[in-house]
Amino acid sequence: MDMVAETWREGRAGTLLRTARVLTVAGAAGAVLLGEHRAAAVTSGLALLAGSACTRFGVFAAGVASARDPEYTVLPQREHLERRRAEEQAGRED
Numbered sequence: 001m002d003m004v005a006e007t008w009r010e011g012r013a014g015t016l017l018r019t020a021r022v023l024t025v026a027g028a029a030g031a032v033l034l035g036e037h038r039a040a041a042v043t044s045g046l047a048l049l050a051g052s053a054c055t056r057f058g059v060f061a062a063g064v065a066s067a068r069d070p071e072y073t074v075l076p077q078r079e080h081l082e083r084r085r086a087e088e089q090a091g092r093e094d
Contacts, residue, residue, distance in 0.1 A: 007065040007072060008058075016058030023051030 007013055027047030034040035066072035 007062040011061070011065055013058045013062035013065055016054045016061060020051045020054035020058055023047045023054060027051055 008017060024047075027044045027050075030040055030044030030047065034044065
């Protein structure tokens with residue numbers, strides 16, 4: 001998963017997902033700690049909404065980046081196929 005996860009950590013997707021994490025934590029903390037104040041509750045809700053949007057667009061951007069580079073699609077498929085063939089060979093030898 002390390003190679004495939006690169007698209008989730010780097011580039012536009014990485015930036016969006018890191019921003020989403022910060023907004024979600026800030027929104028949740030604000031809602032828990034300051035929820036009784038209307039302005040703080042609204043601000044926390046907006047932070048949670050923005051965090052959700054950043055997550056959605058970050059996942060989309062990671063998918064686009066991985067589809068654009070064959071390294072992220074072809075290599076994992078080949079590795080999976082090779083492992084599967086090796087397991088079948090081991091099963092036949094037993």
